[in-house]
Amino acid sequence: MDPKPMTTKERLAIPRQAMPAQDPKERIHNFREVNLGYTPELAQQEAMRCIQCKDPVCIKGCPVNIKIDRFIKLVAEGNFLGAAKKIKEDNVLPAICGRVCPQEDQCEKVCVLTKKYTPVAIGNLERFVADYEREQGKIELPDVKPASGKKVAVIGSGPAGLSCANDLARLGHSVTVFEALHELGGVLMYGIPEFRLPKDIVKTEIEGMKKLGVKFVTNTVVGRSVTIDELMGEEHFDAIFIGVGAGLPWFMGIPGENLLGVYSANEFLTRVNLMKAYDFPRSDTPVFDCRGKNVAVFGGGNTAMDAVRTAKRLGAEHAYIVYRRSEAEMPARAEEIHNAKEEGIEFLLLMNPVEFTGNEEQWLTGVKCIRMELGEPDESGRRKPVPVKGSEFLLPVDMAVISIGNGSNPLIRQTTPDIEVSKRDTIVVDINTMATSKEAVYAGGDIVTGGATVILAMGAGRTAARAIHEKLTGTAPNFNEW
Amino acid sequence: MYNIVSAIFLAENIKKIEIKAPRIAKKRKAGQFVMIRVSENGERIPLTIADSDPEKGTVTIIVQGMGKSTIELNGKEAGETIHDIVGPLGTPSHIEKFGTAVSIGGGVGTAIAYPTAVALKKAGNYVITINGARTKDLVILENEMKAVSDEAYITTDDGSYGFHGFVTQKLQELIDSGRTIDYVLAIGPIPMMRAVAEVTRPYGIPTVVSLNPVMVDGTGMCGGCRVTVENEIRFACVDGPEFDAHKVDFKNLSDRNRMYLGEERQSSETASHKCRIGHQQ
Numbered sequence: 001m002d003p004k005p006m007t008t009k010e011r012l013a014i015p016r017q018a019m020p021a022q023d024p025k026e027r028i029h030n031f032r033e034v035n036l037g038y039t040p041e042l043a044q045q046e047a048m049r050c051i052q053c054k055d056p057v058c059i060k061g062c063p064v065n066i067k068i069d070r071f072i073k074l075v076a077e078g079n080f081l082g083a084a085k086k087i088k089e090d091n092v093l094p095a096i097c098g099r100v101c102p103q104e105d106q107c108e109k110v111c112v113l114t115k116k117y118t119p120v121a122i123g124n125l126e127r128f129v130a131d132y133e134r135e136q137g138k139i140e141l142p143d144v145k146p147a148s149g150k151k152v153a154v155i156g157s158g159p160a161g162l163s164c165a166n167d168l169a170r171l172g173h174s175v176t177v178f179e180a181l182h183e184l185g186g187v188l189m190y191g192i193p194e195f196r197l198p199k200d201i202v203k204t205e206i207e208g209m210k211k212l213g214v215k216f217v218t219n220t221v222v223g224r225s226v227t228i229d230e231l232m233g234e235e236h237f238d239a240i241f242i243g244v245g246a247g248l249p250w251f252m253g254i255p256g257e258n259l260l261g262v263y264s265a266n267e268f269l270t271r272v273n274l275m276k277a278y279d280f281p282r283s284d285t286p287v288f289d290c291r292g293k294n295v296a297v298f299g300g301g302n303t304a305m306d307a308v309r310t311a312k313r314l315g316a317e318h319a320y321i322v323y324r325r326s327e328a329e330m331p332a333r334a335e336e337i338h339n340a341k342e343e344g345i346e347f348l349l350l351m352n353p354v355e356f357t358g359n360e361e362q363w364l365t366g367v368k369c370i371r372m373e374l375g376e377p378d379e380s381g382r383r384k385p386v387p388v389k390g391s392e393f394l395l396p397v398d399m400a401v402i403s404i405g406n407g408s409n410p411l412i413r414q415t416t417p418d419i420e421v422s423k424r425d426t427i428v429v430d431i432n433t434m435a436t437s438k439e440a441v442y443a444g445g446d447i448v449t450g451g452a453t454v455i456l457a458m459g460a461g462r463t464a465a466r467a468i469h470e471k472l473t474g475t476a477p478n479f480n481e482w
Numbered sequence: 483m484y485n486i487v488s489a490i491f492l493a494e495n496i497k498k499i500e501i502k503a504p505r506i507a508k509k510r511k512a513g514q515f516v517m518i519r520v521s522e523n524g525e526r527i528p529l530t531i532a533d534s535d536p537e538k539g540t541v542t543i544i545v546q547g548m549g550k551s552t553i554e555l556n557g558k559e560a561g562e563t564i565h566d567i568v569g570p571l572g573t574p575s576h577i578e579k580f581g582t583a584v585s586i587g588g589g590v591g592t593a594i595a596y597p598t599a600v601a602l603k604k605a606g607n608y609v610i611t612i613n614g615a616r617t618k619d620l621v622i623l624e625n626e627m628k629a630v631s632d633e634a635y636i637t638t639d640d641g642s643y644g645f646h647g648f649v650t651q652k653l654q655e656l657i658d659s660g661r662t663i664d665y666v667l668a669i670g671p672i673p674m675m676r677a678v679a680e681v682t683r684p685y686g687i688p689t690v691v692s693l694n695p696v697m698v699d700g701t702g703m704c705g706g707c708r709v710t711v712e713n714e715i716r717f718a719c720v721d722g723p724e725f726d727a728h729k730v731d732f733k734n735l736s737d738r739n740r741m742y743l744g745e746e747r748q749s750s751e752t753a754s755h756k757c758r759i760g761h762q763q
């Protein structure tokens with residue numbers, strides 16, 4: 001089908017196509033995905049809005065430089081499978097990135113339409129194309145280069161590890177992924193909830209990689225079950241990629257943090273997502289019974305939004321976000337903030353907890369907060385919140401979730417002291433190759449950047465795969481041939 | 483899936499289970515544990531590695547049936563499988579030649595103390611073991627403990643076997659007899675560990691306890707296992723499970739372990755209800 005010849009003016013006249021979604025009143029009672037996805041018609045209509053810039057600046061906004069203009073052109077032409085192929089030249093997990101990328105800060109931010117109109121819905125289109133390919137059962141196994149005879153170990157099965165493993169397998173190397181948990185996927189499985197990223201999508205992607213020949217070994221904590229030196233020595237791996245994420249929850253260090261009912265976001269989300277506590281007692285792992293209770297989540301990132309919306313779905317009467325800055329500074333995706341509001345999440349902004357209070361049995365009963373106002377900008381350029389004297393008040397809550405970020409897990413660093421780490425305990429790498437200070441050991445994702453994004457982790461995995469391939473074979477891979 | 487090589491009851495409700503897990507068998511050190519998921523929808527529960535055989539590639543755990551997961555595990559026989567096992571987790575026991583070392587185990591805590599007692603003996607210590615149980619039938623690992631001890635004592639709360647009284651009374655007796663004790667390891671129910679800490683505190687005897695907070699991942703990712711040691715938050719699964727007994731906030735630990743009491747009861751009830759339905763069919 002040829003696209004209708006359209007003038008730029010006509011294209012600009014098409015409004016941005018909204019993503020159909022579950023009704024908020026309904027969705028707060030289930031864990032099914034909120035967004036329902038474009039229909040082919042909606043997708044084509046939206047793709048028509050792209051004016052096919054001569055200099056497609058959107059590409060520079062994407063950390064992995066997806067050829068956005070070209071895949072969107074294919075969508076407009078109705079060639080959805082061709083579009084999927086085009087995206088996959090640069091991004092192995094489009095169904096996931098289309099859903100979770102902070103597009104408003106990346107590709108869509110720089111789209112030329114953004115200034116005067118609304119940007120092309122690049123994320124929605126990416127998601128549509130990937131879903132279409134999967135739902136048609138048309139995911140083609142990519143070509144795999146002849147076996148190189150080299151063995152690479154990938155540590156951690158989050159987006160960084162998965163993308164690195166995928167590229168290396170396609171380049172003909174024998175790849176084994178070691179994962180600490182019993183389930184593969186990292187934060188995609190245990191952190192981001194089903195209502196935002198259906199787990200079947202992650203599983204399908206991983207099944208595809210198995211077909212490519214990637215071996216997955218779960219229940220193996222590198223640093224405890226086996227060390228990096230042992231993998232390189234006794235187990236004869238030629239190179240290692242470390243993608244272990246940032247998984248050490250920070251607490252606030254305020255009184256009462258150990259009361260019953262106070263969780264880290266990691267624990268709360270892991271119990272619900274990975275251990276299926278929403279299905280208790282059919283699954284064995286319990287979680288705080290939120291029904292009819294008041295829940296406060298501290299933080300303003302994606303994790304905080306996920307936690308508070310999870311609490312709402314578990315039946316919380318009041319579910320609050322308590323954030324010490326204003327909405328403009330919230331690092332969460334704009335769409336999730338919007339969705340949270342639709343779902344009745346109450347935002348308590350410019351507010352900081354100072355103390356948790358409990359009853360005699362040590363159950364949480366409330367949190368004492370202080371109001372904040374924005375002062376001078378800090379190092380991050382965001383205006384620094386300062387407490388307003390005498391403005392303390394008590395917010396009655398039964399459960400609290402602390403979601404103020406993660407540090408890095410000490411296991412690898414303790415058992416491999418020759419890998420250089422920064423003051424913040426992140427692994428130091430050469431950003432062009434992701435090589436660490438240790439020979440033949442590479443790292444990428446949150447363990448290098450601190451908590452960041454799925455797409456950055458995937459990009460790092462690919463950069464490392466490229467460098468590892470070069471190191472093992474002496475030649476640079478050409479991903480554009482894929 | 484991991485194969486169960488052998489499974490035998492040591493006492494009522496306490497089972498010794500040997501599981502094929504070669505990587506863990508090769509690596510584990512005294513004081514470390516595994517996380518086990520018995521079945522598909524199972525919880526991840528922590529269990530100490532009591533023993534291992536690197537040649538056979540097996541690890542041994544000793545499990546007391548407490549609730550849903552442990553009772554389900556104790557129902558397993560040789561030839562059956564468990565869904566997941568991961569380890570060895572936790573920081574190994576700090577072992578050196580202290581001189582005279584007393585290892586105290588209460589109930590199933592004896593199983594947890596056993597591997598460390600073996601290591602203490604190997605390091606050249608004079609090892610005294612005190613194993614407490616409520617009653618004679620619940621005494622476990624008596625012969626194993628004797629074999630690694632220079633002196634072995636058994637105490638029962640009801641006096642049905644060995645010394646009549648608590649492990650702390652026996653410990654106090656040893657201290658009062660004027661012997662030098664250089665190191666104490668105590669593992670068992672929280673009240674017992676707390677009592678041992680109070681016995682040794684006035685004498686400044688270095689005392690270590692192995693804490694048993696509720697865990698989820700066991701890798702330092704969730705913070706659910708946090709304990710308060712010297713007013714600081716520590717994660718028992720990576721920083722522990724062994725800590726200086728004189729610095730542990732036992733009250734906070736026992737409070738936090740009550741968190742899922744209601745749910746644990748519900749889970750066990752659902753499980754036993756299912757069993758009953760099964761019997762009727």
Ligand SMILES: Cc1cc2nc3c(=O)[nH]c(=O)nc-3n(C[C@H](O)[C@H](O)[C@H](O)COP(=O)(O)OP(=O)(O)OC[C@H]3O[C@@H](n4cnc5c(N)ncnc54)[C@H](O)[C@@H]3O)c2cc1C
Binds near residue numbers: 247453
């Ligand atoms: C709740 C939540 C919501 C988020 N929402 C978004 C979003 O909407 N958009 C977005 O772009 N980003 C989001 N993020 C951030 C994003 O998920 C991360 O930046 C990304 O997952 C990092 O990928 P990674 O591969 O570096 O690590 P991870 O995804 O953390 O994966 C690391 C894996 O390594 C394993 N591992 C750790 N230690 C070891 C070891 N010693 N041995 C073996 N395996 C080990 C872990 O179990 C884990 O599976 C969110 C994060 C969270 C927690």
Ligand SMILES: Cc1cc2nc3c(=O)[nH]c(=O)nc-3n(C[C@H](O)[C@H](O)[C@H](O)COP(=O)(O)OP(=O)(O)OC[C@H]3O[C@@H](n4cnc5c(N)ncnc54)[C@H](O)[C@@H]3O)c2cc1C
Binds near residue numbers: 528553695740
């Ligand atoms: C480091 C460590 C080593 C341990 N070693 C042994 C051992 O060698 N043998 C043994 O019999 N027991 C051991 N335990 C205790 C064992 O993990 C619990 O008895 C078990 O988790 C109970 O699960 P359940 O479903 O059978 O009982 P439940 O009815 O769920 O709980 C019974 C008790 O176990 C505690 N508990 C429940 N879930 C967990 C969990 N996920 N993590 C920790 N505690 C929990 C509860 O606080 C409660 O007091 C150890 C615990 C820790 C932390």
Ligand code: SF4
Binds near residue numbers: 068098108126
């Ligand atoms: S991967 Fe993310 S940033 Fe790149 S085009 Fe897709 S949605 Fe935009």
Ligand code: SF4
Binds near residue numbers: 049112113
């Ligand atoms: S910048 Fe916007 S309009 Fe231009 S090619 Fe990219 S998506 Fe299309």
Ligand code: FES
Binds near residue numbers: 704
């Ligand atoms: S069990 Fe999760 S951090 Fe220790």
